[in-house]
Every structure is written in structure tokens, then in C-alpha cells.
Amino acid sequence: MIIRICFIYAWSNQNASDPSSFNAKARKLLRELAKQASERPKMYKSGRLRIGEGRTIYGLAQCSRDLSGSDCKQCLDDEVRRQPDCCDGKQGGRVVSGSCNIRYDVSQFFNA
Helix, strand or coil: CCCCCCCEEEECCCECCCHHHHHHHHHHHHHHHHHHHHCCCCCEEEEEEEEECCEEEEEEEEECCCCCHHHHHHHHHHHHHHHHHHHCCECEEEEECCCEEEEEECCCCCCC
């Protein structure tokens, strides 16, 4: 039996002005959201990280509720590691699999 995991990538057309710094901050936010989402009954966490004067990165991490907390964390961590594959240097990006997804953007895309 062959099991294939499919990932869907989406990214912004806009490049970050300092890609290296921006990528590090986006991944920092996503790692923290992944940790928090995996510890919550709803398996979802959104948040923001201020990255400079008047600049914010918004992010979310979400798992399907059939996953255990540890499986959720593993799924989200894998997606955070894949973020550079699709979205390196972009102001927004999303990695989606069958069981979890991450998203970040400089525009707020959720209601707080």
C-alpha cells in the first residue's frame, strides 16, 4: 500500500522588503501558533506578531479534530518546515494538507 500526502501551497504576489528577516519572524509566529493549537480542544489558534513600526504578521494554525494533540503538533510542524518551499520571501502564504493547515499574511484575514 502506498500512502501519499498531498500539500497545497498558496502565496502572495508581494515580496517582503527584507525576506530573510521576514521569513524568520513568520516561522516564529507559526511555530508558536502550532504549539498553542495542538494544546487546545478546538485545535485552532490565530494570532499576530508585530514586526516593526506599524507592521504586523497575522497567522493561524489549525488541525482537524480527529488528530491527537501530538499528531496535530507534528502535522503543523511539518507544514511550518514546508513554508519556505512555497512562500520564501512572500508577504503571505498558506500550506494545507488533509489534516492541518497554516497561514500567514501581512493583512488581517481573521476576526479577533
